[in-house]
Amino acid sequence: EDKVVQSPLSLVVHEGDTVTLNCSYEVTNFRSLLWYKQEKKAPTFLFMLTSSGIEKKSGRLSSILDKKELFSILNITATQTGDSAIYLCAVIRSGGSNYKLTFGKGTLLTVNP
Amino acid sequence: EPEVTQTPSHQVTQMGQEVILRCVPISNHLYFYWYRQILGQKVEFLVSFYNNEISEKSEIFDDQFSVERPDGSNFTLKIRSTKLEDSAMYFCATRGQGAGNTIYFGEGSWLTVV
Numbered sequence: 001e002d003k004v005v006q007s008p009l010s011l012v013v014h015e016g017d018t019v020t021l022n023c024s025y026e027v028t029n030f031r032s033l034l035w036y037k038q039e040k041k042a043p044t045f046l047f048m049l050t051s052s053g054i055e056k057k058s059g060r061l062s063s064i065l066d067k068k069e070l071f072s073i074l075n076i077t078a079t080q081t082g083d084s085a086i087y088l089c090a091v092i093r094s095g096g097s098n099y100k101l102t103f104g105k106g107t108l109l110t111v112n113p
Numbered sequence: 114e115p116e117v118t119q120t121p122s123h124q125v126t127q128m129g130q131e132v133i134l135r136c137v138p139i140s141n142h143l144y145f146y147w148y149r150q151i152l153g154q155k156v157e158f159l160v161s162f163y164n165n166e167i168s169e170k171s172e173i174f175d176d177q178f179s180v181e182r183p184d185g186s187n188f189t190l191k192i193r194s195t196k197l198e199d200s201a202m203y204f205c206a207t208r209g210q211g212a213g214n215t216i217y218f219g220e221g222s223w224l225t226v227v
Binding site: 090102 | 117144146154155156158163168169202204206208215216217218219220221
């Protein structure tokens with residue numbers, strides 16, 4: 001059974017801090033790892049990582065994948081209160097075009113002013 | 114940015130009743146999914162649908178559940194006889210064709226079974 005483990009489960013920081021969220025996985029025939037941000041309802045897509053060692057960036061957010069050690073990190077620099085959300089990590093197996101996602105439990109990030 | 118649209122946003126139903134949740138996928142997307150999230154728990158895969166048939170389903174997706182795309186636009190999830198434990202947020206998700214295409218989620222339908 002595929003496993004996705006996120007840490008920490010929750011994190012409280014002050015505005016301006018930098019945070020690193022972790023995601024480790026065990027999956028047969030790994031294809032890609034995805035990060036989502038879940039505020040009130042829908043998970044909102046952040047990054048899709050397929051290749052090891054290539055950093056993806058979007059504004060203050062960045063993420064990288066290590067396929068040898070089977071983990072990914074999501075960095076948020078200069079955090080703002082609007083970054084408060086649950087951050088979800090999910091993996092996709094290769095083989096076929098089905099792209100079923102297996103999610104971790106998420107990291108609840110709270111950014112205080 | 115294109116959106117996946119779900120209705121209703123919230124439904125309260127009595128145990129044993131049938132419920133239909135609807136999803137309008139992003140235009141030109143061909144792969145459709147239902148996921149659910151019980152309060153405080155992980156997002157869980159229910160079913161994937163492509164070319165008018167189920168391509169994969171989880172253990173959760175038993176005979177009480179069905180999916181269809183009756184009119185070529187709406188993608189529906191039907192729960193025939195709801196149970197208390199079906200109370201959850203149900204997310205529709207869709208994906209375009211091609212290896213680099215990611216999966217986009219709708220806002221969710223919050224189902225409460227009483």
